[in-house]
Amino acid sequence: MAITLDDTISRQQHTILTRLLSRQTTWVFVAVLVFCIYMAVVSPPFLTGSNLFNITRNFTFTAIIALGMTIVIITGGIDLSVGSVLCLCSMVVAVVMHAGFSIYVGIGASLATALLVGTFNGVLIAYVGMPPFVVTLGMLSIARSLAMVTSGNTTVFQFGPDHQKLLTVGGGLLRLGPLSVAYPVIYTILLALLVGYILLWTKFGRYVFAIGGNEQAAVLTGVPVRLVKLAVYVISSLSAGICGIIMTGWLGAVTTNLGTGMELQVIAAAVIGGANLAGGAGTAIGALIGAALIEIIRNSLGLLGVSAFWQGVFIGAAILLAVLFERIRAATQRYSS
Amino acid sequence: MAVLELSEVSKNFGAIQALNNVTLSLEAGQVIGLMGDNGAGKSTLVKIIAGNFPASHGAMRIDGREVTFHRPIEARQAGIEIVYQDLALCGNLTAAANVFLSREIYRGIAPLHVLDYSAMYKRAAELFKELKSETRARDLVKQMSGGQCQAVAIARTMLSEPKIVLMDEPTAAISVRQVAEVLNLIKHLRDRGIAVILISHRMPDVFAVADRIAVLRRGTKVADKQIASSSPEEVTGLITGAIERA
Numbered sequence: 001m002a003i004t005l006d007d008t009i010s011r012q013q014h015t016i017l018t019r020l021l022s023r024q025t026t027w028v029f030v031a032v033l034v035f036c037i038y039m040a041v042v043s044p045p046f047l048t049g050s051n052l053f054n055i056t057r058n059f060t061f062t063a064i065i066a067l068g069m070t071i072v073i074i075t076g077g078i079d080l081s082v083g084s085v086l087c088l089c090s091m092v093v094a095v096v097m098h099a100g101f102s103i104y105v106g107i108g109a110s111l112a113t114a115l116l117v118g119t120f121n122g123v124l125i126a127y128v129g130m131p132p133f134v135v136t137l138g139m140l141s142i143a144r145s146l147a148m149v150t151s152g153n154t155t156v157f158q159f160g161p162d163h164q165k166l167l168t169v170g171g172g173l174l175r176l177g178p179l180s181v182a183y184p185v186i187y188t189i190l191l192a193l194l195v196g197y198i199l200l201w202t203k204f205g206r207y208v209f210a211i212g213g214n215e216q217a218a219v220l221t222g223v224p225v226r227l228v229k230l231a232v233y234v235i236s237s238l239s240a241g242i243c244g245i246i247m248t249g250w251l252g253a254v255t256t257n258l259g260t261g262m263e264l265q266v267i268a269a270a271v272i273g274g275a276n277l278a279g280g281a282g283t284a285i286g287a288l289i290g291a292a293l294i295e296i297i298r299n300s301l302g303l304l305g306v307s308a309f310w311q312g313v314f315i316g317a318a319i320l321l322a323v324l325f326e327r328i329r330a331a332t333q334r335y336s337s
Numbered sequence: 338m339a340v341l342e343l344s345e346v347s348k349n350f351g352a353i354q355a356l357n358n359v360t361l362s363l364e365a366g367q368v369i370g371l372m373g374d375n376g377a378g379k380s381t382l383v384k385i386i387a388g389n390f391p392a393s394h395g396a397m398r399i400d401g402r403e404v405t406f407h408r409p410i411e412a413r414q415a416g417i418e419i420v421y422q423d424l425a426l427c428g429n430l431t432a433a434a435n436v437f438l439s440r441e442i443y444r445g446i447a448p449l450h451v452l453d454y455s456a457m458y459k460r461a462a463e464l465f466k467e468l469k470s471e472t473r474a475r476d477l478v479k480q481m482s483g484g485q486c487q488a489v490a491i492a493r494t495m496l497s498e499p500k501i502v503l504m505d506e507p508t509a510a511i512s513v514r515q516v517a518e519v520l521n522l523i524k525h526l527r528d529r530g531i532a533v534i535l536i537s538h539r540m541p542d543v544f545a546v547a548d549r550i551a552v553l554r555r556g557t558k559v560a561d562k563q564i565a566s567s568s569p570e571e572v573t574g575l576i577t578g579a580i581e582r583a
Contacts (some may be wrong), residue, residue, distance in 0.1 A: 203452070
């Protein structure tokens, strides 16, 4: 039977609803909404302006790094060093500014540190061929140690002549009528838009997915696999560095245990948001939703008077449910096709 | 004029002689079946043509012009495309994304240009229609049958209007019905005037589509003849060594 081009194209049309419903991110988002409604009913303080402000601000720190981590995970890699890199970059901006340099020099030095760490990780992974897990595990230790060396293992809370500027960067507010939006929320939205744009609309984003889907195929079809892999680890480190700068401004002090264990929370956010640890899947919006779910769980447990020790149980359950859902969905899809 | 000519091509890997003075020519619109046992040198020959590594000795000409490839991209630029045995497809990408991988279409002005999804879907759909395949441009490759995956891999080779397509065991791991689809795709390439080198262990497939057959044994070409003047029994004898030459 003859097949016309129009027939072929028309059969390719999937409805937006079908596509949305087939995504893990959508269902996690629904879970977030349901959870929010439940919390609004059982704990009215949940919906107060100040609590929503806290939730939106607090989730940004995980979300910013989860954006970078999602790109790494899409390639099939992992970056365990982000918590330590956050601490190192935070310490660099604090120490440089404490020494009397301007905020621009401090931020520049911090971002350069992140760039250097990301390049180091990327070169070892992409060009030397070492496993990402091993390289970034090593960097987890190295960066934390360097942060201690940089500060003499002391708390830094004076940021020189631009002290107030740094506090504004991390703790400033944008007032929109009755609404107050924390600056970190704005940074997160801008970074999410940037990452979303890169993943969806650029050649680099396409290559990131291709490498995660079949690295050997990407090599054979001419994708510059090593360069792309190097770039994703640089992006991941930069996201940790940016977060470190913002966190320093928000906290107003840096200690050498800043960001300890954060890598696991970030990976959890990315995975809950739909990033596949085997590579090939993930979205910017998913990273935000995953981070939001983690923060809402944390916040809700506090409001409900549940011990904070239970937090890990709920986050772990969310990871397992999200991945289980994805497995069931994939199996159903295979069965129906 | 032959579109591809190999003159006394040899390849050594240290002390191992993988290819020994192989001479081969191929004309436009011709399908040649390249057969031989494991280790006969088929893959080495194809990799030299595809630019994976250069020959140790001998010459290669494309349209009469002598060429030496050091990288696959150079072979691709000269009009040589390859369909790998595992197809080299990314299951998590759509058919169209695989077809255009590393040759994406953009809209807008560089460096702010963006991927032109609609143009790529449309062109991929045209290619699948041309191949008479029901493969859908927006479907994920991981959801496709073996035959559809072959269509994606072959559509990718057609994107650049190639002169020569190298196919490595395209029917090795697919069902009988899908084998028929793939053989039709090969015939379609031939009808478009594209020269095809088909590596296969499946005798019936080679005899179904090839115009000529070349047999390699221990790196040496032991036969190169029209398919009409050969038979599966003779080819089997040539592969195993029961028949010295033909």
